[in-house]
Amino acid sequence: MNPGNIDHVLGPANDVRFAFQPLINIRTGAVVAVEALARPADGHITDFFREAARQKRVGELDVDLAVSAVDRAHEQQSLLPLHLNLFGGTVTHESHRLRALHDKLAEVGRRATEITLELAPPFSRLDTRKLRSEVANLRSHGYRIAVDGVGDGDIPLTLLAELAPDAIKLDRAVIEGLPANAGQAALLESLQGLCNATGAILIAEGPEREEQLTALRAAGVRVVQGNLLASAARRPPTSLQIPEAVAESGDSYGGSKPTPAGPRVTEFLSPATMLSRDATADSVRGVLADHPEISGVVLVDEHNRPEYSIDRNRFLLAVTGPYGHALHAQRPAARLADEPRLVNTATTAMEALTLVSGADHTRVHDDAIVVDEAGRCLGTVRAVHLIRGMAEFKAEQAAALNPLTRLPGSDAIQRDVDARIAAGEVFALSWLDIDGFKTVNDTAGFSAGDELIRSVGRTLTDAATSLGSVRVGHVGGDDFLLVADLDDLVNLARMVLDPPRRAGGIDVTLSLSTLVCTQSGTTSYQEASRLLVPLKKHAKSLTGSSWVMSRIGSDRIDVLRGSHEDIPEQGEPGFPTRDPDPAPPRPDAPGPRHRDGR
Template identity: 60%
Template structure:
């Protein structure tokens, strides 16, 4: 078996942050000439030597990365069964890391294999031991391996890596889109990074951007290579109209989390000399600074590239500083936690010395350890792009968001198990308004309805309003806010060019588990809307998934829809909100 291990070679594939365009880590991929590495692992299982072989591969991966002198964080693949024996089995990995001058915090262990065959307590205990040893933990090949859902939540993994088969159907496969949306939601709530693996085509990349997956890996960006690469070229996103099957990521009012802009930090001990810092900066021309840390990886100082080099390269600078501690030319770090939003980072920056306004900000974990740095230029650019996307999605007449934003609000409420109502509102006979009063009067009417909805929503915290085109509006609200919203919109009389105008509203009450997505809500609203349009005056009808009952809450039945005795043709329309 050792002879076979000696034949293994390693290729390195970068993990790329789409928000910054930077390489954030490098995965070491084992290559066995003429065979797949899984064949080697299967043979090791048969000989009861899996731990020995698995750890041996990890040691050789670190050795190969060290030969290429890469400073990027390293990802190593391990079988879950291996780590279930405890962190002690990884002592050889820690030893070679120490010999190479690397910290365990710079290494992420990607756990693969069949976790369902292991006791959950065993896996959780092993993960805790790995974290205590300083390693970061990722769950690998989600969608291809059997990871119990409870374990997926309980491990609190730093990264969740999607199997390439999960993204293969993007953007057309609606079921895959829904699954990815759920995983994005899980990752956001658990503060884990979500990595899409196997990105091979531009349409997949565009779909992942729109879904909110910002960490990717695949041949489209950079294939696995013998030498690690620290920069890649990312395709510019094309128009969203090319991917109609994929929805936009859920908008976050306070902006994205700072971790979405994370760069790997280059760290040195707080005792490092100015000459050691200078050599690191000279070897990496794109590096903006260095973080000086203590023995627990907590940031003590940050060294800004420009100010440092001005000091050491000026007259007598090298003689004055080279052998002395680098912290003499450093600044106190600006640190933020992983839950900090991009807007909050900008607030921190605004309150600091103008000379340091564009210095990197250090992101720390709950223990205060350095996770990486964010560059202010990335955050400013990211926030600007977010604002442009938001503005482009607004209806030009009412400045209300469109159907994508409404869809995500619906999906959020479904995922949270809320009871809510979705309403579809439009103007009765709107074409007649345009034909008789002119399109300008029609535009004014649409603006007036939009203002009524916006004003009502401002006073009702649960209400979300969207303008999906023409005279059609969508509203989403908790049940307690539905009646005051409807009153605010339907009560005021509306007149255009001396002609009374009425509105029709169809509402679907959604209980937890009654609907699966926005598309189903849309289909169920369509027949309700037909009933509402058949009524006289401003109308409001309400229905529920799985029930044929339709409650008429406003409007009267037209004579043609009454029976000879004067009763409605559809007696189930009578009723109240209950």
């Protein structure tokens, strides 16, 4: 490099080459995108930027490199989504230069929706209002936004929340001490929680050891970039699958918002190959011929909303058969397409698998197409990934079930409670246990005790089946946890407490302790479980099958069943159906699910 000649620095053709490194979904092994990394023939890219900074032309170099990266990716005929690097200062103060990037994308026939702009520090001295405005403008063009260097850069947490990026990219310094460094593990968990709450993707960069990768999986991180899985190379990957990235069966995943029916389809998202709905059959054939790794094509309208789905095998069979080229080549490819199988980001893997394996047996291997709230294509989900994901989920479920009752353990209840808290719901968490269970074991024997626990487990299973909001868990011994909406609480208590129970000729009673968790009072599952302890003690002090209830933030305990000799039973409960003293709602927070009413 000649540091005295800035135009030489800006000349992309001969001085700067690009390497492309895959971003990999470590749940499925799918390559979801590639990042273009500038590699000068002489020196390091930072030398170029130092010289550009001396001549106050950093923004010019920054955009020029991004434009050159698009050119190189086009030359390599890569259809993978592309990550480009830009300084936050370039976007804030020299956004007019990005016109060159818009024009280059139009020239090579790529959509802005296929591009993720990774905004790099420094951020601390930027006009944050101007940055947010320019980011909003880029989004209006269709670009996806990522923030790079999080954890070791200078981005304020408030700005990170205000930008609401589509992806947050961790600096390698955040994960270098995993899994031993408790502080880094806590930071990773916090950032994953932020991403879960905002819908962003957390990308971990630079894992170097298998134990780091295992820790990332356990934290719920699903997109990783680094030499451990795939090094940067002059050519983008021709395979869309990195088998080495897929976890061994039995490895657990965490961090993402769960559903009782399993993981959401976003856990298995792969990039979609999109063409215009007006594309000819010959142009689609050319794409499929040049890219054998592609399983199909999505034909979209001008707003990237899917209108047709083309399966690779069925399409090529039609156009390459006798007279196929003459019949179809210059006609719309939509003539040979199918209606797209659309799912949204809230769809579970099981629901998508049911859709894909529907009545039409000829389409059981078709991809499902994931769309956002506006109906725009976000990517595809392959049936093989759904099948593997659900098999892993069922295996994890089976491993977590109590062997006696076949009910899930406390982890499942914690996930459900945390999800309800995050959604701002009003709900009830209850602790159920068997009174005098040790006496049953000591008198009637362990077999009678086991059968008693199974009987309670069957009752809870029936309750969860008939009452839609109820989730039950067996935390061990004779202790059970129950979560329910307030609307189902009375019926749940009746189903559990009303049936008479005997074990080995001994009459048995149950104690039910309920804590009403309100929007303003509940901060965590751990806090709610701690507040249940005195309620359980109170319930156990009563005679007969008992039920007591309280609310977070209140010292009052209502006795709804059972009594002391000097305390009459209160009968039907009069519990709150909403938070009686709610905190002012956040503008983006959902309100409580239940309206006022006693």
